[in-house]
Amino acid sequence: MHGKGLRGLSVATIVVLVGAFAIAAFYAPLDADQGFRQKIFYLHVPLAIVSLVGFIVGGLLAVQHLRSRASIWDLRSYVAIHISLILGVAVLVTGAIWAKTSWGVWWLWDEPTLVSFLIVFLLYATYTPMRFAIEDPERQARYASVFAIAGGAFVPICFGAVRAQEQEVHPQTFGSGELPGPMWLTFLVSLAGMALLFATLYRFEIETKLTRGRLRALRRRLLDDDAPVQRRSAAPTI
Amino acid sequence: MRVLAALLRKELRLELRTLESVPGMILFGVTIFVVFHFGLDRASVEGDLAAGILVVTILFAGMLGLNRLYVADEEQGGFDGFLLAPVDRTWLFVAKAGALFAYLVALELVAVPAFALLLLEPGLGQALPELLLVLALLNAGFAIIAALVGAIAVRTRARDLLGPLIALPLLIPVVIGAARLLEPLLREGGAGGLDATWLAILGLYDLVFGLLSIAVFDPLLED
Numbered sequence: 001m002h003g004k005g006l007r008g009l010s011v012a013t014i015v016v017l018v019g020a021f022a023i024a025a026f027y028a029p030l031d032a033d034q035g036f037r038q039k040i041f042y043l044h045v046p047l048a049i050v051s052l053v054g055f056i057v058g059g060l061l062a063v064q065h066l067r068s069r070a071s072i073w074d075l076r077s078y079v080a081i082h083i084s085l086i087l088g089v090a091v092l093v094t095g096a097i098w099a100k101t102s103w104g105v106w107w108l109w110d111e112p113t114l115v116s117f118l119i120v121f122l123l124y125a126t127y128t129p130m131r132f133a134i135e136d137p138e139r140q141a142r143y144a145s146v147f148a149i150a151g152g153a154f155v156p157i158c159f160g161a162v163r164a165q166e167q168e169v170h171p172q173t174f175g176s177g178e179l180p181g182p183m184w185l186t187f188l189v190s191l192a193g194m195a196l197l198f199a200t201l202y203r204f205e206i207e208t209k210l211t212r213g214r215l216r217a218l219r220r221r222l223l224d225d226d227a228p229v230q231r232r233s234a235a236p237t238i
Numbered sequence: 239m240r241v242l243a244a245l246l247r248k249e250l251r252l253e254l255r256t257l258e259s260v261p262g263m264i265l266f267g268v269t270i271f272v273v274f275h276f277g278l279d280r281a282s283v284e285g286d287l288a289a290g291i292l293v294v295t296i297l298f299a300g301m302l303g304l305n306r307l308y309v310a311d312e313e314q315g316g317f318d319g320f321l322l323a324p325v326d327r328t329w330l331f332v333a334k335a336g337a338l339f340a341y342l343v344a345l346e347l348v349a350v351p352a353f354a355l356l357l358l359e360p361g362l363g364q365a366l367p368e369l370l371l372v373l374a375l376l377n378a379g380f381a382i383i384a385a386l387v388g389a390i391a392v393r394t395r396a397r398d399l400l401g402p403l404i405a406l407p408l409l410i411p412v413v414i415g416a417a418r419l420l421e422p423l424l425r426e427g428g429a430g431g432l433d434a435t436w437l438a439i440l441g442l443y444d445l446v447f448g449l450l451s452i453a454v455f456d457p458l459l460e461d
Contacts, residue, residue: 066457119407122407126404129396129403130394133397133400139461142457143390143394145457146390146455146458147390149450149453149454150450150451153446153450154407154408157411157443157447158411161414161443
């Protein structure tokens with residue numbers, strides 16, 4: 001039975017995410033320096049954290065794939081990276097908007113957090129083309145897993161290396177210790193909402209892919225249809 | 239160790255006999271200096287500009303080496319021959335990285351003096367040992383990442399495209415570290431010292447990626 005619990009998860013996501021934006025708009029205090037434009041913080045930072053964690057999770061799922069060689073793990077790793085990549089676009093866009101409003105430019109090169117995110121994003125942007133370029137599904141899964149593991153390890157290393165430049169223009173989310181309580185609370189609720197959004201999208205994509213695979217298998221049995229599948233996605237077929 | 243020596247000997251002998259990579263890399267590197275000269279319209283460079291040009295040139299010339307690194311193994315059955323031998327597969331990775339390191343040294347033996355001759359304002363003599371150390375760390379980082387990415391890219395349809403595309407983001411921390419370290423060395427009017435932090439970052443990055451590549455290399459060879 002596919003899709004179990006999806007409805008509950010979707011409703012929870014909507015409630016928490018809408019709630020988070022509501023308290024970000026009405027409850028969280030205005031930032032003394034940045035005023036209203038600081039509110040994008042509650043969208044941008046959770047997106048970035050969830051997206052980066054998604055990349056790392058993709059790497060861990062790929063480890064599981066190389067261990068078990070079950071293609072379901074490859075599908076899970078693919079979906080985690082795919083969703084993170086989509087969230088990554090949103091991170092870059094919201095980051096650019098925030099940079100424009102608070103620093104006056106769309107992009108700032110001396111900014112380690114921005115630059116490392118861009119590097120990680122560029123690396124993962126080659127994940128899908130790489131999958132497309134390998135015909136054999138079994139080899140594609142194996143190579144994608146190696147890529148996902150190397151990439152997953154690269155994420156924290158890259159952030160560490162680039163951050164070593166010690167430029168402190170970017171508002172530091174953690175370690176500054178000066179975020180007042182209501183802001184922290186709002187931030188944590190937004191983070192939870194974004195994590196739920198990731199989980200929901202992840203589940204939806206997995207279930208869709210599995211259902212489509214089942215449908216294809218059934219149709220093949222019913223119609224004796226041996227025509228090769230038209231592939232428009234780099235996702236592994238199960 | 240014996241396996242590694244044999245594999246490395248095979249790689250270097252193959253390169254000496256076919257001359258597929260190194261001459262092309264050298265020629266490409268020197269040509270890039272000429273391109274930079276006209277692109278920037280500068281007769282001489284120093285400091286951060288010089289560091290950037292040197293690192294980028296080595297990087298791009300090295301990409302040619304990355305693209306050729308596994309082609310003979312893929313097309314002429316080198317992988318099959320290696321898999322039939324009862325040896326640990328990791329050695330192939332180590333040998334490939336070692337071979338690429340040697341190619342890069344050969345490239346730099348020509349390209350760095352050429353750079354000093356064509357573009358660099360302060361001479362190379364002012365901080366030669368430090369320069370060699372930074373170049374060695376840069377080569378090691380490049381060789382490690384290229385040996386891993388090359389093995390992925392060679393079995394894809396668009397190998398010459400995918401190799402550099404995957405390798406470049408992974409190499410950016412190496413580029414940052416090497417460029418920051420080279421900048422004071424190539425400064426006009428006396429070289430500054432090496433920054434210990436960047437040295438540590440570059441060395442650690444090489445080490446971590448070396449271990450990581452060894453850990454994930456095996457599945458790339460199975461068939």
